[in-house]
Amino acid sequence: MGIDDDELAVLRRRAYAEDADIASDPVALARLAELESRDTATAALPERTPEPAAWPPRGDHQGPGPAERATDVAEQTSDGTRDEPTTDADDGRLRRFAWPRPQRSTVVLVAVGALVAVSCAVALTVVQRVQTHPLQPDAVQVARVTPDPAFDVPDFFALGPADQAIAFTETHGFRAIVTPPGGALGAGEYCMTVYQPALVTAQGAASWSYDGQYIAPACSAGTFPAAATVRLLPGSPELEHTDFPADTALQFVYDQPTNEVVLFRG
Numbered sequence: 001m002g003i004d005d006d007e008l009a010v011l012r013r014r015a016y017a018e019d020a021d022i023a024s025d026p027v028a029l030a031r032l033a034e035l036e037s038r039d040t041a042t043a044a045l046p047e048r049t050p051e052p053a054a055w056p057p058r059g060d061h062q063g064p065g066p067a068e069r070a071t072d073v074a075e076q077t078s079d080g081t082r083d084e085p086t087t088d089a090d091d092g093r094l095r096r097f098a099w100p101r102p103q104r105s106t107v108v109l110v111a112v113g114a115l116v117a118v119s120c121a122v123a124l125t126v127v128q129r130v131q132t133h134p135l136q137p138d139a140v141q142v143a144r145v146t147p148d149p150a151f152d153v154p155d156f157f158a159l160g161p162a163d164q165a166i167a168f169t170e171t172h173g174f175r176a177i178v179t180p181p182g183g184a185l186g187a188g189e190y191c192m193t194v195y196q197p198a199l200v201t202a203q204g205a206a207s208w209s210y211d212g213q214y215i216a217p218a219c220s221a222g223t224f225p226a227a228a229t230v231r232l233l234p235g236s237p238e239l240e241h242t243d244f245p246a247d248t249a250l251q252f253v254y255d256q257p258t259n260e261v262v263l264f265r266g
Contacts, residue, residue, distance in 0.1 A: 008035040139251065139264040145169040145176070146260055153177055154202065168261045170197065173242035176261045178226070178254050191219040192226040192261070194252045198241045212237045226254040 011032040014022040022028050151167035165179040177193045199212040213236055220226040232238050234246040244250070249266040 004035060004038075007031070008039060011035065136264075136266055139266045141262060142250075142265045143171045143263040144255075144260050145171045145263070151175075154200075154208065166259070171263060172244060173198065173238065174250075174252070174263075176228075176252055176254070178261070189220050190226050190254055190256060191217055192228055192252065192254050193217045194228045194230070196238055196241050199237055220254065220256065225256060228252045 011022065011028060014020060014025075014028060015032055022032065145168045148167045148169045153165040153167050165177055168176045168178065173196050174194055175197055177195075178190050179193075180190055194215045195210060196212055199210055201209045201211065213230060213233065215228055215230045218226045218228040229249065229251045230238075232242070232244055232246055232248045232250070236246075239246055244265070251264040251266065253262045253264065254260075255262050
C-alpha cells in the first residue's frame with residue numbers, strides 16, 4: 001500500500017468511522033475529496049478468473065465455507081498483497097460522510113427560546129405604554145393624549161408656576177393640566193387637574209366657577225404617578241359633554257417618561 005493509500009485510509013477512518021472528526025478539519029476534508037476522486041479515476045481492480053477449487057476426498061477434510069471464501073477474496077488486493085478483512089460491522093460504520101445535522105429537539109428549543117425572547121420584549125413594551133391600575137386589571141385604556149401647546153392655561157388651574165403648566169389635548173370632553181408642584185413636594189413631582197372646559201365659567205383673572213363634579217387634583221409621589229379618578233353619576237352635567245354613559249368610572253394617569261396623559265375606563 002503506497003503513501004497515498006495509507007493517507008486515504010486514515011482520512012476515511014476519520015470521515016466514516018463512528019468517532020468521525022474530519023468535519024472540524026477543512027484541510028483534511030479537502031484532501032480526502034482529492035484522494036477519493038483520484039482513487040475513483042485510476043484504481044480499477046483487474047478482473048480475475050476464479051481458479052477451480054481443489055476439493056479433498058469426501059470425509060477427509062471439508063473446504064472453506066462460503067463465508068470463508070468471500071473473506072479470502074476480499075483480502076486479496078490488486079497488487080497480490082493481503083489486506084485486513086472487512087467485517088459487516090465495519091461496512092456499517094464506513095458509510096458516506098455527511099455533515100452533522102442538528103437534532104429536532106435542538107431546533108425546537110432554539111425556536112421556543114426565540115419566541116420567548118420576542119414575547120418578553122413585546123410584553124415590556126406593552127407594560128411601558130399601557131399601565132393599568134394595579135388593583136384593577138380589567139381597566140381598559142381608552143386614550144393616550146399628548147400636550148396641546150396652543151392652549152392657554154388659565155392661572156386658576158396652575159397648581160404651581162403658571163408658565164410651566166402643560167395643557168393636554170381634550171379627549172372625550174375632558175382636559176388635563178399638569179404642573180410642577182410649588183416646591184413642597186420636592187423636585188420632579190407633578191400635579192394634575194382634570195376638568196371639562198364646557199363647565200367652566202370664568203369670573204375674572206383669578207375667579208372662576210365649575211358647574212360639574214369636583215375632581216380632586218392629584219400629585220405624583222416618588223414612583224407613583226399623578227392619577228385622578230371620577231365616576232360619572234347619573235344626572236351629572238358631565239354626561240352632556242362626553243360620550244361615556246352614566247356610572248362609568250374614569251382614571252387619568254400622567255405618564256411622565258412619555259409626557260402623556262393616559263385615560264382608562266373601568
